[in-house]
Amino acid sequence: MWALDSGICNSLEQPIKRCTAKVIAFDLETDKTVKTVDLSDILKPHSRPQYLVTDYSPNGFPYVYISDAEGAIIVLDIHHNKMYRVVLPRAISAGCGESDVLYLLLVRRPKNQNMVIFSYLCGNKVYGIKSEFLRTGRGSSAIVELGSKTKHSVLLGTDGSNGVILRYRSESELYKWNTDQPYKECNFELVQLAEECRLSTHVAPGGKDALMYSLSSNVADYLNHTCGAGGASARLKYISKECEDDCY
Structure with missing residues (x-):
């Protein structure tokens, strides 16, 4: 199980930074921590890491994608110990405030065509990018628009397949x-x-x-x-x- 630790507590009233943000992997059978990835080198001063999803390449290597509401998707290549930011076009966050939420989900599809779907709570549209493009660094040029919102929506999760x-x-x-x-x-x-x-x-x-x-x-x-x-x-x-x- 992979978890995101922002390092901040008491976030509603007077945020206190207890440690640097990190991603932690737990083995649920042994109750042990098997991996910790420090995010301090990839986050910006005003970064807001919020949601995390995990994916695997065709050869079985794990990747972690994290939404940074400052305007990016962070990609962690766990096997090769690499990380990089995919900066989102400014139009995606148009009309969104500094405290907005960037939802991030992974939709699983056959033949390694998984897609990462994301949208700001107050954003006007929903977007997607194939996870293979995130893994290979194609970044924002591969983002596609999936539709426009009539009301603000909260993306809660998936059905394990193509349903959100x-x-x-x-x-x-x-x-x-x-x-x-x-x-x-x-x-x-x-x-x-x-x-x-x-x-x-x-x-x-x-x-x-x-x-x-x-x-x-x-x-x-x-x-x-x-x-x-x-x-x-x-x-x-x-x-x-x-x-x-x-x-x-």
Whole structure:
């Protein structure tokens, strides 16, 4: 399992930098750390590393892609101990503020045609780039536009194949977008009805059971200090339009 450590805590009110940003790989069978990559040489003074996805080349070498909301995708070539930045065109972040979020997902496709999909929360469009182009350094020249947004959307995860799960900002219904089609509402399928008082923040496939799991919480209330006596709460449940509160 690969994880991104920004090195910053207390990020909501008074950020404190505890250490340099790094990527850490864990062996879940042994509970040991097997790899640590220091990112201090590749990050800029105003970098905001946010999301991480992992990919493998045809010969089995691991690559890590990290979204830097300052305007770049960071590529880590783990096998060859190399790293570099793919600077995004300024048009991609047009209209976005300094605190915006750069979502990043990996869509898996046959014949090593995997694609990295990315978009700013407040951005007007969704973009993609084949992961093979990131690995070979073609960079921003290979970025393609996948569609325009009518509303701000949160990219939550994938179904392990070509489907992206998303929701609209401040709304809890979940939709599945088949990325073989353009990013348009007519290509979205409703897969989860609204949850009361909770918003999904992450979605992941469940493995052999072919289910998708959603992690939802009252994060909006928590950030606004309106949780009440119940405090912060989170729930992991599988995605289903027929799913009620007992679907855990």
